[in-house]
Amino acid sequence: MENVSLDRREFLKKAGVAGAAAIFLASPWLSVFSDSKYTDKSVVKLGIIGPGSRGRYLMQFLANNKKADIVALCDIYQPSLDEALKIAPNAKTYKDYRYLLEDKNIDAVVIATPLNTHCQIALDAFDAGKHVFCEKSIGFTMEECFAMYNKHKSSGKIFFSGQQRLFDPRYIKAMEMIHQGTFGDIQAIRTFWFRNGDWRRDVPAPELERQINWRLYREYSKGLMTELACHQLQIGSWALKSIPNKVMGHGAITHWKDGREVYDNVNCIYVFDNGQKLTFESVISNKFYGLEEQILGTLGTVEPEKGKYYFENVAPAPGFLRLINDVENKLFETLPFAGTSWAPETANKNEGDYILGDKPKSDGSDLMMDAYVEAVITRKQPVNVAEEGYYASALTLLGDMAIEKGEILTFPDQFKLDYLNHRKTVIS
Numbered sequence: 001m002e003n004v005s006l007d008r009r010e011f012l013k014k015a016g017v018a019g020a021a022a023i024f025l026a027s028p029w030l031s032v033f034s035d036s037k038y039t040d041k042s043v044v045k046l047g048i049i050g051p052g053s054r055g056r057y058l059m060q061f062l063a064n065n066k067k068a069d070i071v072a073l074c075d076i077y078q079p080s081l082d083e084a085l086k087i088a089p090n091a092k093t094y095k096d097y098r099y100l101l102e103d104k105n106i107d108a109v110v111i112a113t114p115l116n117t118h119c120q121i122a123l124d125a126f127d128a129g130k131h132v133f134c135e136k137s138i139g140f141t142m143e144e145c146f147a148m149y150n151k152h153k154s155s156g157k158i159f160f161s162g163q164q165r166l167f168d169p170r171y172i173k174a175m176e177m178i179h180q181g182t183f184g185d186i187q188a189i190r191t192f193w194f195r196n197g198d199w200r201r202d203v204p205a206p207e208l209e210r211q212i213n214w215r216l217y218r219e220y221s222k223g224l225m226t227e228l229a230c231h232q233l234q235i236g237s238w239a240l241k242s243i244p245n246k247v248m249g250h251g252a253i254t255h256w257k258d259g260r261e262v263y264d265n266v267n268c269i270y271v272f273d274n275g276q277k278l279t280f281e282s283v284i285s286n287k288f289y290g291l292e293e294q295i296l297g298t299l300g301t302v303e304p305e306k307g308k309y310y311f312e313n314v315a316p317a318p319g320f321l322r323l324i325n326d327v328e329n330k331l332f333e334t335l336p337f338a339g340t341s342w343a344p345e346t347a348n349k350n351e352g353d354y355i356l357g358d359k360p361k362s363d364g365s366d367l368m369m370d371a372y373v374e375a376v377i378t379r380k381q382p383v384n385v386a387e388e389g390y391y392a393s394a395l396t397l398l399g400d401m402a403i404e405k406g407e408i409l410t411f412p413d414q415f416k417l418d419y420l421n422h423r424k425t426v427i428s
C-alpha cells in the first residue's frame with residue numbers, strides 16, 4: 001500500500017505543482033517530500049499540547065498519516081482532552097506539558113495553545129530534545145520569536161510553524177508564476193480579511209471567559225494581527241522575496257463593544273525598501289469581501305485564495321466589446337460631462353483564469369503536517385520553513401506595536417536573520 005506522503009507528492013503532482021524546478025526555487029521547503037520513499041517504515045511519536053479547536057484539526061491529518069502516532073495529549077481543559085481522545089484514543093493524557101516533555105518516547109510535539117504560552121512551551125520542548133511544530137503566531141513578542149528561532153538553530157531540532165499556505169497548491173503555483181515574472185513587477189499587495197461575527201466561543205462558566213475567549217484579551221493575544229495578518233504577511237514576503245522594513249497602522253473597536261480588549265477594526269501599511277506596499281485590512285462586522293491577497297503586478301494580478309489570476313490587457317471578443325460599449329453609452333450618454341473618450345474607472349470585469357485547473361483540494365494544512373512528519377523522520381529541516389514563520393510572526397508583532405504606539409516603526413536590525421541574504425539566493 002502506498003504511504004501517505006507519497007500520496008501527497010502525487011497530489012501535488014496532480015495539482016500541477018510538482019516536478020518543475022521553478023516550483024522548488026519558489027518553495028524550496030517542498031523538497032522535504034523528496035526522501036519520503038526511504039522513510040516508509042518510520043513512525044514519529046507525537047505529543048499534542050493544546051488540542052483545542054486548531055490542535056484537533058491538525059490531529060486529524062496526523063491520525064491519517066501512517067508515519068505518525070499520537071501517543072500523548074496535554075491540555076489544561078478536560079473537555080478539550082475528551083474531544084482529542086476521540087481522535088487518538090490510546091494517547092496518554094497530561095494536564096501539565098512539562099510531564100509530557102519528560103516522556104523520552106516522544107519525538108516531536110505540536111503546540112496549539114493560546115499565543116501567550118507558545119514561547120515557553122516551545123523553548124522547554126527544544127530543551128527536552130523534541131522537534132517542534134508551533135502554531136502561528138509563534139511568539140507573543142519579537143523577542144520571544146527570536147528566542148524560539150535561535151533555540152531551534154542551537155538545538156538542531158526541526159521547527160515548523162502553522163503557515164499552511166506554504167503548502168497550499170494554489171499559493172505554490174501562484175508564487176512560481178510571480179517569481180517567473182508572469183505578472184511583471186509586483187508593485188503592491190492588498191490583503192484583507194473580513195468576517196461578520198463576534199469571534200466569541202461559548203463559555204460554560206463565567207470564570208472560564210478569559211481562558212476560552214483568550215483571543216479577545218491582550219494578555220493572551222494581539223487580536224486580528226496575530227490571528228489573521230500573520231498569514232497574509234507571510235504571503236507578501238514570499239511574493240516579494242524580501243521583508244517590509246517599515247509599518248504604520250491603526251486599530252479600533254468600532255462594533256463589538258462587549259468588553260473585549262483587542263480591536264475589531266484594523267489597518268496596517270507595510271513598506272518595502274523600494275516603496276512597494278503591503279496593506280492589511282480587517283473588519284469583523286462585514287464579510288462581503290471575505291479574505292484575499294491581491295498581488296498587483298505591472299502585467300497582471302493574482303488572487304491566490306480565490307485561485308485566480310488576471311492579465312491587465314485582455315482583448316475582449318468583438319461581440320462582447322460591442323455589448324460593453326452599448327451598455328456604457330446607454331448608461332452614460334445623458335451625463336453632460338461624459339465625453340466619448342471618457343470611461344468609468346471601475347474594476348476590471350476580466351474573469352481571469354484559474355491558477356490550477358481544479359478547485360482547491362487542500363488549504364495546505366494536510367501537506368504541512370505530512371511535511372513536518374517527514375522532516376522529523378529524515379532529521380532534515382526544510383529550507384526556509386522556520387524563517388518564513390519567524391518573519392511572518394515578527395512582522396505581525398511589529399505591526400501591532402505600530403498600532404499601539406501610533407508611530408511608524410522600522411524592523412529592528414537586531415531581529416533580522418542572516419537568512420535574509422540566504423533567502424535571496426535560495427528563492428530567486
Ligand SMILES: NC(=O)c1ccc[n+]([C@@H]2O[C@H](COP(=O)([O-])OP(=O)(O)OC[C@H]3O[C@@H](n4cnc5c(N)ncnc54)[C@H](O)[C@@H]3O)[C@@H](O)[C@H]2O)c1
Nearest residue numbers: 050051052053054055074075076077080112113135136162
Ligand atoms: N494556522 C491556522 O490557520 C490557525 C487557525 C486557528 C488557530 N490557530 C492557532 O492555533 C492556536 C490555538 O488556537 P485555537 O483556536 O485552537 O484555540 P483553542 O482555545 O480552541 O485551543 C487552545 C487549547 O489550548 C489549551 N491550553 C491553554 N493553555 C494551555 C497550557 N498551558 N497547556 C496545555 N494546554 C493549554 C486550551 O485549554 C485549549 O484546549 C493559536 O495560536 C491560534 O493562533 C492557527
